[in-house]
Amino acid sequence: MKDKEIMIHWMEQGSTSVPNVLLENYKKLSLNEQEMMLLLHIYSYSQKGILFPSFEELSNRMSITASECAGCVKKLLQKQVVEIEQGSQTGYESYSLEPLWNKLVALFESEARGQSVQQAMTEEKDLYSLFEEEFGRPLSSIECETLALWIDQDGHSPSVIKAALREAVLSMKLNFRYIDRILFEWKKQGIKTVEQAREQGKKFRKPAAMEQVSRSEQAVPFYNWLEQ
Incomplete structure (x- = not known):
């Protein structure tokens, strides 16, 4: 067979595109190399329109x-990564790899949730460390419980709580009661992001600053959230 004929033959055979996501994660689906290769052959046959290759065809x-x-x-059927479907119109059986793709999607969703939980735990740990750093001492059990309530019960994100802590530092009123009042006002006004919190802080500090400057250029005024 001439080189040109060989190339034409290869082209006529087509090619099988294997998703990298499958190659990278089949082990996580408890598939071994033999099972993976068999799945690839089933997939390859399906791309050629052969939806139910025989065991002899696969073994060849x-x-x-x-x-x-x-x-x-x-x-593979027991692991629920492949199904055998009965055609409603044709009556012929065929392999379906839809369960395999569904398992891959579920794997990614599970890993994403795990990453979100890990990130949340890291943010909470950083939050406690930041409070202790600003207060210059370890937090009491009541203060730790208050922090947890702000997150779990009131639904404030660690980033927003950090923004409230910053407001307390700027206002030179570093105590939990003051921070709690800030968070209460923000929640009442629908503030959920750091950007919104910063804008709110600027909005209240600006008029106070203008009034204080007219009285004394030495003082640096801040908005008193406890007066709300």
Whole structure:
């Protein structure tokens, strides 16, 4: 066979595009290399319009027997990464890899939730450290409980609580009662982001600053949240 004919033959055979996400994560789905290769062959056949290749056809591409292919397919069915569907119109059976793709999606969602939980735990840990740094001492058990209530019960994010702490530092009123009042006002006004909190702080500090400057250029005024 001439080189040109070989190239034409290769082109006619087509190619199979394997998602990298499958190659990178099949181990996490408890699939071994033999099962993975069998899935790839089923996938390859489906791209050629052969939706239900026989065990003999599959084994001809692999180094296992048709009987071993049958056993491997059975394991894939048990692991719920492949299904055998019955065509409603044609009546023919076919392999479906939809369960495999669904498992990959579920894996990503689970990992994303895990990352979110880990991030939240890190942010809370940083929050406690920041409070202790600003207060210059370890927090009491009541103060720790108050921090937890701000997050769990009141629904404030660690970043917003940090912004409230910053307001207390700027106002030179570093105590939990003052910070709690700031968070209460922000929640009442629908403030949920750091950007909104900063704008709110600027809005209240600006008129106070103008009034104080007219009285004395030495003082640096701040908005008193406790007077709200």
